[in-house]
Amino acid sequence: MADGMRLSRESLQAALRQRGALWAPNDAGHWSQVEALPELGPIRPRRPVKDLFTPPRREIARWKAGAGPAEIEPAQPDQTPGSVFGVRPCDARALLLLDRAFLQPSCVDPHYKARRENLLLIGVACQPGPNCYCGVFGFGPDDKDAVDVMLTPEAGGFVAQAGSPRGQAFLATVPAGAAVPLAAPRPGPQPEWWTGLPDPKALYANFDHPMWHELGISCMNCGVCTQYCPTCQCFTIDDESFKGEIQRLRIVDNCQRSDFTRMAGGHNPRQVAASRLRQRVLHKFSYIPTQNPGLLGCTGCGRCVDLCPLDRHLFADVFEIMKRINQEAERVA
Amino acid sequence: MLRDPLLPLAARISERVDETADTVTFHFELLDEAERKAFRYLPGQFAEISAFGEGESTFVIAGDPAKPERLTVTTKRVGAHTEALHHLYAGAIIGFRGPYGKAFPVAEWKGKDIVIAGGGIGLAPLKPIVCHILNHRADYGKLTIVYGARSPGDLMYATDREIWAKAPNTELVVTVDKGDANWKGREGFVPAVLRAAAPSAQNAVAITCGPPIMIKLTLPVFKDLGFPAERIFTTLEMKMKCGLGQCGRCNIGPFYVCKDGPVFSVAQLQQLPQEF
Secondary structure: OOEEEEEEHHHHHHHHHHHOEEEEEOOOOOEEEOOOOOOOOOOOOOOOHHHHOOOOEEEEEEEEOOOOHHHOEEOOOOOOOEEEEEEOHHHHHHHHHHHHHHOOHHHOOHHHHHHHHHEEEEEEOOOOOOOOOHHHHOOOOOOOOOOOEEEEEEOOEEEEEEOOHHHHHHHOOOOOOOEEEOOOOOOOOOOOOOOOOOOHHHHHHOOOOOHHHHHHHOOOOOOHHHHOOOOOOOEEEEEEEEOOEEEEEEEEOOOOOHHHHOOOOOOOOOOOHHHHHHHHHHHHHHHHHHHOOOOOOOOOOOHHHHHOOOOOOHHHHHHHHHHHHHHHHHHHO | OOOOOOOOEEEEEEEEEEOOOOEEEEEEEEOOHHHHHHOOOOOOOEEEEEOOOOOOEEEEOOOOOOOOOOEEEEEEOOOHHHHHHOOOOOOOEEEEEEEEOEOOOHHHHOOOEEEEEEEHHHHOOOHHHHHHHHHOHHHOOOEEEEEEEOOHHHOOOHHHHHHHHHOOOEEEEEEEOOOOOOOOOEEOOHHHHHHHHOOOOOOEEEEEEOOHHHHHHHHHHHHHHOOOHHHEEEEOOOOOOOOOOOOOOOEEOOEEHHHHOEEEEHHHHOOOOOOO
């Protein structure tokens, strides 16, 4: 078993401050710049860490009304070096999926890239909540694969292990305490409703199944699930004008709004609620794994369950139905 | 330094053509000389155009791909942004990003007859194909163009159609749903007129674009004429914002229409969920 490194809270904080700015979840669960390492809650914060990398509102450019093309000022990527403290494995794993969109070689988002390059991800092992289900995706609350450093809290400090070469290099800058043997990685929660991940092809084959309409009846398409999802990436582009200055913005959007696919002429391929709910499930569990083998559009953070105003657990419902469909198919065969 | 792919280039409108009561074609050129000289696009590729301050929308590049310094989009007034565009005249500056998307596989069509069925503003994505074929006339067989609009006043590209009507080995069939007192031409819907024109499917490729209902009724006609699904092409209309496969809204099945399309063969479309 590899060794972890015992770090005092003070020495870790000093080393992180030495590296640059520091971000962490605040009391409201939003990621904000901090001076000192905060006490973290037991579970992931309200907002996913993607906010620091692909913020809900991101400026593309700005100009004065009536200005010529030479006066369009492109927004500059934020190159502040620093660290993000308190990242949970579910949020960190979601960034691996966002990398596929925003770092694709043909159209790298320079703002996203600058953040990814400059911000060290300092993970802190969590105590999963009742709606967490990262375990079903094969990782747990102290998973280090998508962070630079994973910390397991203990009295007075942490036991640290590197998750990346960058994290290893950072740990070399921290005055270390004793080496301690690492415990085996903790398994993530596997809730009772979990009966196995449906086959992406089987889900797709049930595109016209009546379940979507049945499930759609009890969804008000508020889109909270997508707004808090650590992997959701959808955005719109719009211009906003204020006091003679115009900003071109990239603004977070969500696939549960009927306007999302409504074209200017009025045609809307996803007019009914059921079709949008189906899109959310199929995108995360069928289309993404089909296009990116090994990846899924869900990391089990459970925010969509926590925050649903109707207390629905859509994925659990869909998987339950898929299980029945499979059992029926096996019975017939 | 990396350029933000969402940052538009500035372009100047060089000519405005009012095609119909609600449709305007803009010819424009990129202001930056190096960008202008390096720019290339293929038939069927699209761009994001913006009236600065009013947002951005998606239009196919409807020019002659052999003259990439003179860019063209045809826009129909259907919302706030196109309304703003329609207030612009020659000399105005617009934003441009592109080209995006997969093109019509015109190189693979060499040696074949080409049959085009377009309706209304759906002629816009088909025009670069026609330009390409006429630029390389010897490379292709017979070109048949069936073009229809609701009324004589809704027919666009009058100047281009004059050229096409006189082009060698080219048959242009124009129809309107309903003529007016001065209309001496054909009346009838595109699918029916196409069926009557009965172009041969032998060693031929079919391409269609128009209102969803027209496409829906035209595809079976092509099938009846003997075109296999692999040789019928169309270009999908789907709301897009980024053109890069990032913003998520044109996702359909495992594809993003902006990256994996917008040009698809009917054989490919049959593999997609029937959401359209």
